[in-house]
Amino acid sequence: MIPLAFDFTDESVLVVGGGTVGARRARRFAREARTVVLSPAFAAADFGDAELVRARADRETLDAWLSRLDPALVVAATDDGGTNETVAAAARSAGALVNRADHAGERAFDDVTVPATVRDDPVTIAVSTGGTSPALAKRLRERIGEAVDGAGAMADLTAGLRADLEAAGVPPEERRDALRAVVRSEPVWKALRSADTKSDQAVDDAVRRIVTDVVDTEYTT
Numbered sequence: 440m441i442p443l444a445f446d447f448t449d450e451s452v453l454v455v456g457g458g459t460v461g462a463r464r465a466r467r468f469a470r471e472a473r474t475v476v477l478s479p480a481f482a483a484a485d486f487g488d489a490e491l492v493r494a495r496a497d498r499e500t501l502d503a504w505l506s507r508l509d510p511a512l513v514v515a516a517t518d519d520g521g522t523n524e525t526v527a528a529a530a531r532s533a534g535a536l537v538n539r540a541d542h543a544g545e546r547a548f549d550d551v552t553v554p555a556t557v558r559d560d561p562v563t564i565a566v567s568t569g570g571t572s573p574a575l576a577k578r579l580r581e582r583i584g585e586a587v588d589g590a591g592a593m594a595d596l597t598a599g600l601r602a603d604l605e606a607a608g609v610p611p612e613e614r615r616d617a618l619r620a621v622v623r624s625e626p627v628w629k630a631l632r633s634a635d636t637k638s639d640q641a642v643d644d645a646v647r648r649i650v651t652d653v654v655d656t657e658y659t660t
C-alpha cells in the first residue's frame with residue numbers, strides 16, 4: 440500500500456451502508472466531494488453534508504446510482520459481507536475505486552484503505568497499518584497529533600515567507616536554507632503554539648533573526 444493525497448473537489452463519492460462506519464466515511468468525504476449515502480436505515484449519527492438516500496442497495500439500485508453519480512470512490516460499509524461484495528463488483532465495473540470496511544477474502548481490503556488522519560489545515564498526516572491494526576492507527580494518530588501541534592500555522596507562515604523570499608529575488612539555495620532553518624526553529628514553533636497576544640510579534644522577531652542570519656543582506660534591506 441502506498442499513501443497518496445487525492446483531491447476530491449468536483450468528484451463524487453457513493454457510500455453504501457448508513458451505520459457508524461458509513462457515517463464516519465460520509466463525514467470525511469463530504470468535506471470535499473459530493474457524497475451520497477445509500478441505506479435502508481441510518482444510524483443516529485452525524486453524516487456531515489452528505490445526501491441520504493433511503494434504499495436497499497441491490498444490483499439494480501447500485502447501477503442506477505453509479506451511472507447517475509459516476510463516483511471516483513465507492514465505499515462498501517454495510518454489515519453484510521455479501522452486499523459489500525456486490526457493491527465492490529458493481530463499483531469496479533463502473534471504473535470507481537473501492538473501499539471496503541470489512542475483510543474481502545484473499546485481497547484483504549480492495550483498492551484503498553482509509554487512514555487515521557491528523558488535520559491541521561493545510562497540513563494532513565495519515566497513518567495506515569495496512570489494515571492490520573486500526574486500534575494502533577488511532578493511537579499513533581493521537582500521539583502524532585500532540586507532537587505536531589502548530590504545523591498548520593507553520594505551513595501558512597512558511598508559505599508566506601517562501602513567496603516573500605522569491606519576490607525579493609533571493610536565490611534558491613538561500614531560500615532553501617532560510618526555510619529549512621525556520622521549520623527547524625524551536626523559538627518559532629514555541630511562538631506559533633502560544634496563543635497570547637505577544638506571539639505574533641515573537642514569530643516575526645524569530646523569523647527575522649533567522650532570515651538575516653541566512654540570507655545575504657542585499658535582499659533583506
Ligand SMILES: C[C@@]1(CC(=O)O)c2cc3[nH]c(cc4nc(cc5[nH]c(cc(n2)[C@H]1CCC(=O)O)[C@@](C)(CC(=O)O)[C@@H]5CCC(=O)O)C(CC(=O)O)=C4CCC(=O)O)c(CCC(=O)O)c3CC(=O)O
Binds near residue numbers: 464554566580
Ligand atoms: C481496513 C480498514 C477499512 C477501511 O479502509 O475502511 C478498517 C477495517 C476494520 N476496522 C475494524 C475495527 C476498528 N476500527 C477502528 C478505528 C478506525 N478504523 C480505521 C480504518 C480502517 N479500519 C481501515 C484500515 C486502516 C489501517 O490501515 O490501519 C480508522 C483508522 C479510520 C476511520 O475509520 O475513519 C479508524 C480510527 C480513526 C481515528 O483516528 O480515530 C477501531 C478503533 C476504535 O474504534 O477505537 C476498531 C476496533 C479495534 C480494532 O479492531 O483494531 C475492523 C473490525 C470490525 C469488527 O470486528 O467487526 C475492521 C474490518 C476487519 O478487520 O475485518
Ligand SMILES: NC(=O)C1=CN([C@@H]2O[C@H](COP(=O)(O)OP(=O)(O)OC[C@H]3O[C@@H](n4cnc5c(N)ncnc54)[C@H](O)[C@@H]3O)[C@@H](O)[C@H]2O)C=CC1
Binds near residue numbers: 479481482495496540
Ligand atoms: N472500518 C472500520 O473502522 C470498521 C469497520 N467495521 C466493519 O464495517 C461494517 C459496518 O460497521 P457499522 O457501521 O458499525 O455497522 P452497522 O450495523 O452500524 O451499519 C450497517 C449499515 O448497513 C446498512 N445496510 C444493510 N444492508 C444494506 C444494503 N443492502 N444496502 C445498503 N445498506 C445496507 C444498515 O441499514 C446499516 O445502516 C461492519 O460489519 C464491520 O465489518 C466495523 C468497525 C470499524
